[in-house]
Amino acid sequence: MFTLAEENYLKNIYHLQTENSEGVSTNLIAESLQTKPSSVTDMVKKLAAKNMLLHKPYKGVSLTEKGKKVASNIIRKHRLWEVFLVEKLNFQWDEVHEIAEQLEHIQSDELIKRMDAFLDFPDFDPHGDPIPDENGNIKVTEKKLLSELKKNQRGVIVGVKESGSDFLKFLDKRKINIGTKIKVLGKEFFDGSMIIQVRNEQFFISKKIAKNLFIQISEHV
Amino acid sequence: MFTLAEENYLKNIYHLQTENSEGVSTNLIAESLQTKPSSVTDMVKKLAAKNMLLHKPYKGVSLTEKGKKVASNIIRKHRLWEVFLVEKLNFQWDEVHEIAEQLEHIQSDELIKRMDAFLDFPDFDPHGDPIPDENGNIKVTEKKLLSELKKNQRGVIVGVKESGSDFLKFLDKRKINIGTKIKVLGKEFFDGSMIIQVRNEQFFISKKIAKNLFIQISEHV
């Protein structure tokens, strides 16, 4: 149905669209896909002809409903595969992206259906990003940055903002993962640092780290 | 390292080479890959330039050691994925080929290493075909056709000769799989049919079926 290049364009445009709200520019797509704006123009024409997106020349592009569905399905596959790699094959969560980048293009609805069941229908990938369902719907949770929490608030780590390899390793060393429960023990005003409790241990968390962790706040405590 | 097309050529040539012993002809490759002989000539030149095979124009081609290694690694991946699909995702063994055909091209040595361990280092795929190791070595077992067995001989089904969908469904209906133990209870001379015992049941097996099942004969019985 779609070539590899087409799928990658759709996926990237989808991401850019959710980040930028307005119509996505040719230059932005080119940058995100590591290619040239002229190449983008060509591909955008092709995808517009397939009714995957609307293209007003010199204005931006925006995905059609069809286009969004195709794109979110690729993202669904990517994130399900990431769960598989971490949960079943014991990869670290910072090692799985490249491989999922390939696996997301495998074409088989049945495979994804069974993989989803095999993984017990996860809602989030190992980085805390939501996994769209078959219709492209995403489970939204109200998440705050750790830095916004107050003393004595509790919650569960549900995601990271920017997942650089160094950062992921920092967390991994301390066995801090998606799903890890935390409690804020104290906060310093002068540098924004925090002390948090994780299991039986206490960790010092710099402002930089605290601004990079998404927390789902526990309601009843 | 290799394009998808290159990998498919190498894999097919490998199979043709083991089946035909002599140098593999352009026409044969074309037929096996559902393409035209002229296209094969082009690709063969490319692969010869990459030292994957030897090509004497108008004579056949033969894979180099390097080429064999690359090819057997693709086959290794294909068969490991088939095991995964059947053992972990509960696919029927006649449903997995198409999907494995895609998955065999995923590039990640680490992934395959972990998948191998996850599957507990299988030696055979769900069709009974041997899974090459990392060096391309294959575990050879002495297998006979069911039709060659004598009365009262026992063995384990280790493979099928030609795996048409109808045939696989026939077996599946009777819960006859790779690994199923059988015993020959009787043989009819006039039509070559057999009665075999499988678990507590007895099955009538026509000559056609008996000539399509590979059996590893049990030594101590």
Place this chain on the structure above:
DNA sequence: AAATTATTTTAGTTTAGTCTAAAAAAATAA
């Protein structure tokens, strides 16, 4: 051994996806 047939290669096109360089349009500054 010459003629015929089959196989393989060459030559020239085609398509998808990319590129560079130049032109066109829009946005911004003077």
Place this chain on the structure above:
DNA sequence: TTATTTTTTTAGACTAAACTAAAATAATTT
């Protein structure tokens, strides 16, 4: 509002992998 800069598109060319049609070579038959 005109000039300048930025962004986007067009035009033309390239590569990988396929194709068709024709030429070249090898194999087979008479």
